[in-house]
Amino acid sequence: MKLFLYFSQTISLDVLDGKGRWVGRLFDMGMNPYSDIYPKATELIIRRSSWEYARIKWEDIVYIEHEVRLKVTVDQIVFSRETPKCDFTLRRDILDQQVVDTDDQRVVRVNDIYLLRVENQLYAANVDVGLRGIIRRLGWTAVIDFLVSLFNPKSSYLSHDELIPWKATQVLPKLGRMKSLLKLDVSKSKLNSIPPAAMADIIQDLDIFVRVSLFKSLDGVLQNKVFTDMTLAHKQELIDQLEEREVADLITNIPADEATDLLMQLPRDKSRHLLGLLGSETNKKLRKLLSFAKDSAGGLMTTEYLYLKATATVAEGLKKIHDNINFPGTIFFLYVVDDNYKYLGTTSLRRFFNEDPQKLLLETCYPENIHVYTDDTVEQVALLLERHKSSSIPVLNDQDILQGIITIDDVLEVLISLVWHKYEEKL
């Protein structure tokens, strides 16, 4: 008895009843995805002709080898015109479908499934996504192996199956079915191990409907991070498919500068409509950011920064950071302003962390006063950041009132697209 078998090799096996009479051929295998670490086979679907299907419970099977032997007799089996309804089957839901490989963080297509046999039970242990799987399905393994070994006996093709363990395989929702809880439960554990940036890449590789349902299955915090990491075009496509309330939540929870970029990209009436759905505070914040030219310092800046009054001490600074540990913007820099929000100076965690708690924060500020104005260009911002080896810079209006800050990643984003633009023009 073989310890493992490939699902593709069990398809079309003859199914014989208790008296050895032919019943049909194996067509599909129903699984229980919740059973153990690996989904356990719970029933067989057999096919006698293209309009006669039947389901066989696992207890009614004697063995699955070169043929399938049943305990029951053929007249005890009820055939129906359509394939029996199962929640989760290998042929319909896994074989030939796209899945996410959560270890390597990529979308792959399943060529075969590797079944493990333990005490007469079958478990889906790995999925095969390699070339060998395709060749096996075509029935050419012997020929191709011979040819390859003839030319290159050491080829990795011969010994190397590209298998993904089930625990790293995320099944994707299929249209019209499997929208059940199964997806959500399974997805939470497996997908949450993927870093948001990689997740954004994966989501962009999928087709739009799978993209939406996968995105919806993520939890709120991950949703915000993944959404932030997506390209603008993909963001737009995604929000077209989400409900207005969901879009409003997303826009409220992603960094304000990202939200502004997105809103600027949308048609005017649409972005107005979206703004109307937001809470008054977010609305006000975004409207202000939207009023600046796109590539000016005002357009680049975010209004998410931590500031304190001139009277604040080092202890209060530490407390401020402590209280805002989940703050969406940077928490390493604190900005000191006077009672009229006029900018006084910038200090960093590094500069005051070990200082006397009673000392005024203002005294720990950087000696040189670096800042930009809202209508400065991105080049000026970049030059200043580079000259002072700084990773963020405050943005003031013409009355020196602190408006927001620009962090280096926002500048990089613009510069990278500028470089690309120049590169394109050269072509």
Next chain:
Amino acid sequence: MFLGMLGPGIITGSVDNDAGGITTYSVAAANYGYPILWVLLPSFIALLVVQEMNMRMGACTGKGLADLIRENFGVKITFWIFLGLLVADIGNTATEFAGVAGSMNVFGISKYVSVPLVAMAVWILVTKGNYKISERIFLLFSVCLLSYVVSALYAHPDWRQVGSAFIQPQIQYNKEYLVMVLGIIGTTIAPWMQFYMQSAVIEKGTTMEDYKFALADVVIGCVATVAVALFIMVACASTLHANHVTINEAKDAALALKPFAGALASAVFAFGLFVASVFSAIILPLATAFYVCEAFGFNAGIDKRVEEAPQFYTLFAAIMIIACGIILIPGAPLIQITLWTQDINAMLLPVVLISMQLMVNNPEIMGEHVNNKLQNAISWTTTIVLIIMTVLLFILPALDFFKSH
């Protein structure tokens, strides 16, 4: 909103009028004159039905045709379909380069210069270019197709005869005529187009909510395709057929136009052929490499680097090299290659159409958007008629063979 949805149908339609198409249209019109124009009407209906299904499948599932075939019919069927598609598209690409060679020949440029130059330009555009540049080039291309309108007008056609060809079609019952009719319909509905159309719909992000706009786009695309075909045929029918000039290639048409419609009409015709060939020479190898990779789960796309998508770039390069190689062989049987390619296309078409019919009627795939009775009546009729015609195309030469022995 509507302008936003405009695109896939029109692009597919324009790519459809490629070197092979122009050749077939001009040869048919030169040989049979106005009376064969009626064929464009059934071509239009078949094209519309098939493209609407592709659009609906794309909008409903968000998946490409290659994906759907793989997911619903398994590896074996997918493998053979795509092997066929690959071979046919190498042939199709060769036909496009033949178009490049032919049209440049009209301007006195040797194929040993024009083909490698165009191939290199295509390679650079695909590997180094981006969507924006491609889009601009595409727009330019679409405008260039209008050159056939110019050619047709210079040929001073008899519009009354053109009209009566549609109202009172005169059908001949002999083998050559039937082959010509099949050729016209076949070149209008090529298998690779179905894959291309559906991908374009997905790329556009069309969903069932946009169905009305997308349908309008499909209709406009089909009208544009057939209109361009009509002008090509009118240009050839009113000059070449009227003066009993028969031709074998599209470039012959361009050359033959000169004495009857003037040097400008001839040059414009050749220019149209050149642009159409180049454009399809960009789209075809790229699209083919993309579908094959899609179906077998390899990384694909021009936004990926060569190391990231080795199979994709290998396929693309192989198609280009083989296609150009065939054309550059001195004394290559170009017309024969075109015919073989048409045969493979014809064999593939029923398989692709039946797969599409099965999927578009499967509620597990399409949900509530499966074909309704009317749609099924039209689409099955189209499919079956196309299959019968294809079978005829193969049986007829065989019958001939037996008769002569």
